[in-house]
Amino acid sequence: xxAYVSKLDFLxxxxxxxxxxxxxxxxxxxxxxxxxxxxxxxxxxxxEKNMLRIGSMAFHYGILMVLIGHFIGLIIPKSWxxxxxxxxxxxxxxxxxxGLLSGLFALFGLIVLTYRxxxxxxxxxxxxxxxxxxLGVLLLVVILGLLATLSxxxxxxxxxxxxxxxxxxxxxxxPDPTLMQDVPVLFKLHILAVMLLLAIWPFTRLVHxxxxxxxxxxxxxxxxxxxxxxxx
Amino acid sequence: MALKAQxxxxxxxxxxxxxxxxxxxxxxxxxxxxxxxxxxxxxxETKPGIGYPKRWEDQxxxxxxxxLENGQLKLRLGGxxxxxxxxxxxxxxxxxxxxxEPWDYDYENLFKAKESKFQPVARPKSAITGEYMDKIQWGxxxxxxxxxxPEYMLKDPNIDSELEKEITLEFEKTFFYYLPRLxxxxxxxxxxxxxPSGAIYKREEDGIVLVDQEVCRGWRFCISSCPxxxxxxxxxxxKAEKCIFCYPRIEAGLPTVCSxxxxxxxxxxxxxxxxxxxxxxxxxxxxxxxxxxxxxKLFYDPNDEATVKEAEKAGIRYDWIEAxxxxxxxxxxxxxxxxxxxxxxxxxxxxxxxxxxxxPILQTMTKHGYSEYEIFPAIDEMRIPIKYLAKMFAxxxxxxxxxxxKKLLVMRMYMRAKxxxxxxxxxxxxxxxxxxxxxxxxxxxxxLAVAKYNERFVIPTTTKEKYENVYREQGLTGYDYIPPCDFxxxxxx
Ligand code: HEM
Ligand code: SF4
Ligand code: SF4
Numbered sequence: 001x002x003a004y005v006s007k008l009d010f011l012x013x014x015x016x017x018x019x020x021x022x023x024x025x026x027x028x029x030x031x032x033x034x035x036x037x038x039x040x041x042x043x044x045x046x047x048e049k050n051m052l053r054i055g056s057m058a059f060h061y062g063i064l065m066v067l068i069g070h071f072i073g074l075i076i077p078k079s080w081x082x083x084x085x086x087x088x089x090x091x092x093x094x095x096x097x098x099g100l101l102s103g104l105f106a107l108f109g110l111i112v113l114t115y116r117x118x119x120x121x122x123x124x125x126x127x128x129x130x131x132x133x134x135l136g137v138l139l140l141v142v143i144l145g146l147l148a149t150l151s152x153x154x155x156x157x158x159x160x161x162x163x164x165x166x167x168x169x170x171x172x173x174x175p176d177p178t179l180m181q182d183v184p185v186l187f188k189l190h191i192l193a194v195m196l197l198l199a200i201w202p203f204t205r206l207v208h209x210x211x212x213x214x215x216x217x218x219x220x221x222x223x224x225x226x227x228x229x230x231x232x
Numbered sequence: 233m234a235l236k237a238q239x240x241x242x243x244x245x246x247x248x249x250x251x252x253x254x255x256x257x258x259x260x261x262x263x264x265x266x267x268x269x270x271x272x273x274x275x276x277e278t279k280p281g282i283g284y285p286k287r288w289e290d291q292x293x294x295x296x297x298x299x300l301e302n303g304q305l306k307l308r309l310g311g312x313x314x315x316x317x318x319x320x321x322x323x324x325x326x327x328x329x330x331x332x333e334p335w336d337y338d339y340e341n342l343f344k345a346k347e348s349k350f351q352p353v354a355r356p357k358s359a360i361t362g363e364y365m366d367k368i369q370w371g372x373x374x375x376x377x378x379x380x381x382p383e384y385m386l387k388d389p390n391i392d393s394e395l396e397k398e399i400t401l402e403f404e405k406t407f408f409y410y411l412p413r414l415x416x417x418x419x420x421x422x423x424x425x426x427x428p429s430g431a432i433y434k435r436e437e438d439g440i441v442l443v444d445q446e447v448c449r450g451w452r453f454c455i456s457s458c459p460x461x462x463x464x465x466x467x468x469x470x471k472a473e474k475c476i477f478c479y480p481r482i483e484a485g486l487p488t489v490c491s492x493x494x495x496x497x498x499x500x501x502x503x504x505x506x507x508x509x510x511x512x513x514x515x516x517x518x519x520x521x522x523x524x525x526x527x528x529k530l531f532y533d534p535n536d537e538a539t540v541k542e543a544e545k546a547g548i549r550y551d552w553i554e555a556x557x558x559x560x561x562x563x564x565x566x567x568x569x570x571x572x573x574x575x576x577x578x579x580x581x582x583x584x585x586x587x588x589x590x591x592p593i594l595q596t597m598t599k600h601g602y603s604e605y606e607i608f609p610a611i612d613e614m615r616i617p618i619k620y621l622a623k624m625f626a627x628x629x630x631x632x633x634x635x636x637x638k639k640l641l642v643m644r645m646y647m648r649a650k651x652x653x654x655x656x657x658x659x660x661x662x663x664x665x666x667x668x669x670x671x672x673x674x675x676x677x678x679x680l681a682v683a684k685y686n687e688r689f690v691i692p693t694t695t696k697e698k699y700e701n702v703y704r705e706q707g708l709t710g711y712d713y714i715p716p717c718d719f720x721x722x723x724x725x
Binding site: 125 | 432
């Protein structure tokens with residue numbers, strides 16, 4: 001079982017992911033507890049709304065579809081796909097077409113958003129460093145992801161037997177870096193970029209993703225709050 | 233039945249001189265920070281006029297307030313599904329240009345400019361980008377006192393094509409009045425209903441509507457959904473902000489800053505008891521012209537024994553009940569019935585009410601050659617102002633406006649007769665016609681004309697001893713350190 005693992009492989013595919021997960025979780029908790037006031041989507045629509053409409057809509061719908069795709073491909077095991085009658089060929093077809101489409105959608109949105117952020121003076125003036133960095137890192141992640149997919153149109157490489165079990169291993173505390181040894185370099189770079197994104201995540205506007213308003217579905221329209229319960 | 237106490241305000245438009253003191257003192261107190269330069273939690277508009285933000289009453293553009301759909305109350309903005317789909321970009325959000333781009337002047341240049349042939353000037357500089365602005369195209373109160381009329385005046389959303397024709401024809405005899413506006417701390421607040429994070433809430437004790445800055449996530453639907461455009465987006469903190477009814481002052485029994493500093497002394501603040509169980513029903517009244525009546529039915533007479541019992545049952549404290557009994561706003565709104573809510577057809581049940589202005593009518597009538605004693609029957613001839621006022625304050629119900637204007641006129645005539653010692657000459661039938669007694673008229677006159685500070689503002693203080701360790705906190709509460717509440721458990725939902 002214990003195959004030889006290079007120090008670098010151990011560092012990149014075991015130590016680093018856990019470090020990133022730790023930063024991600026503790027970072028969110030820390031920020032929430034110490035600075036709830038800065039927790040917002042940081043909307044800039046008041047300052048510019050036409051480009052935002054195209055950019056934000058395309059990016060968000062694209063990236064959300066991409067996330068669903070990643071969930072199906074990486075979290076749900078291959079055996080389940082097969083149980084649903086999804087053979088290799090069919091899976092690959094759906095993944096490449098769907099993945100490319102939603103990825104390109106997200107990329108298009110990101111390009112518009114980035115252009116907007118730097119060209120509209122009002123938006124630029126109201127931008128923090130984090131707002132700019134986030135767009136850059138997201139561009140990196142999405143472009144590398146698209147390149148990796150394009151490099152594997154033929155489907156020679158099956159990430160469902162390598163990256164996917166590696167990721168599930170990380171998440172279930174049974175890390176196995178050997179699974180990552182033969183992964184093509186573009187995929188590796190994409191994963192590293194994602195880790196960079198997750199590491200800066202809690203310290204940027206991206207915290208808004210964790211605040212997706214779920215309770216809104218059943219909430220009453222009018223809310224009353226007491227100042228404080230009375231003490232006897 | 234479940235009674236609740238609500239702080240309410242009445243603004244007597246007849247006496248507003250449009251000095252903007254209220255707006256300035258409010259701004260100096262609350263919105264002089266970065267990101268809030270363009271916000272006027274209290275602003276005063278000239279009506280007819282476009283207003284602030286431009287054409288805020290045009291709900292086809294901004295989608296504020298509620299509408300009835302098959303008898304069901306729905307946000308005009310759209311349902312929850314609409315908000316989820318459009319959360320990434322809210323199609324109905326106003327942009328900064330709908331308000332105005334805030335600016336400051338480069339005063340430094342006046343001191344630092346090198347010697348030259350021309351005098352140095354202080355050029356305007358955008359408060360957002362910091363860049364020079366060549367030409368300022370719009371700003372707060374750009375159209376004050378009908379500046380730029382008729383061009384701007386006729387863009388008022390309350391003026392439709394029919395009214396426009398009449399007004400244009402009558403332009404030489406035009407009327408205008410001032411409309412001070414602030415958050416109405418509505419009973420059926422649309423801002424609150426639209427907030428996906430549940431950050432906006434009503435205070436149980438006094439009904440003040442607040443945005444919890446720790447919970448707001450900047451989804452910005454409240455801004456669209458408030459039909460009065462009284463929630464603003466702070467572009468610096470990227471969260472929503474609004475009028476807080478000066479709650480730190482209110483808790484100490486003091487009126488809001490706008491009321492305190494009002495030069496005309498035209499503002500009143502008091503407690504009103506209403507039935508929370510009937511709010512939805514009142515807001516769902518199908519006939520827009522009956523909405524004011526429906527809202528009035530929610531308010532209970534604080535001097536009635538039964539109301540006091542209900543209030544005690546609801547846990548409302550003794551001093552609040554006593555304050556409600558003396559409430560100037562209850563008197564003006566319900567007892568005398570001389571105040572109206574702004575745009576009741578938005579169905580948010582606003583709690584800032586207005587005594588409609590007589591002056592445009594008096595002015596027009598004098599032009600027509602009526603004397604003060606003939607004025608009464610002539611009110612009906614003043615079609616344009618009445619129709620316009622009814623659109624703003626009564627869901628189009630001209631009769632309501634007419635009744636109030638008559639009451640105000642009768643009060644003037646009665647008091648004039650009295651003060652000149654000509655009571656015998658006063659036609660008592662006039663009182664009967666408007667449903668007032670001599671005592672009521674005199675009380676109303678006192679309240680509207682000479683009432684002192686503690687008659688205009690009847691505000692019970694908040695007692696904190698029960699839930700705060702005042703001794704421990706002495707000296708700790710200030711601008712930079714406000715200790716967190718140890719046992720707060722804000723409940724939502
Ligand atoms: C379903 C969950 C999400 C919701 C409700 C949401 C909502 C929002 C909102 C309201 C804005 C502000 C737009 C404005 O300027 O008015 C925003 C901006 C942004 N969101 Fe999301 N978002 C979600 C998921 C995501 C995800 C998964 C990502 C990326 C991984 C993301 C990345 C961004 C970025 C980068 C911006 C800034 C865009 C700009 O430069 O203006 N969001 N989001
Ligand atoms: S007026 Fe005030 S309480 Fe009413 S909807 Fe607007 S912001 Fe909310
Ligand atoms: S301070 Fe009073 S009189 Fe002056 S504009 Fe404001 S409400 Fe009107």
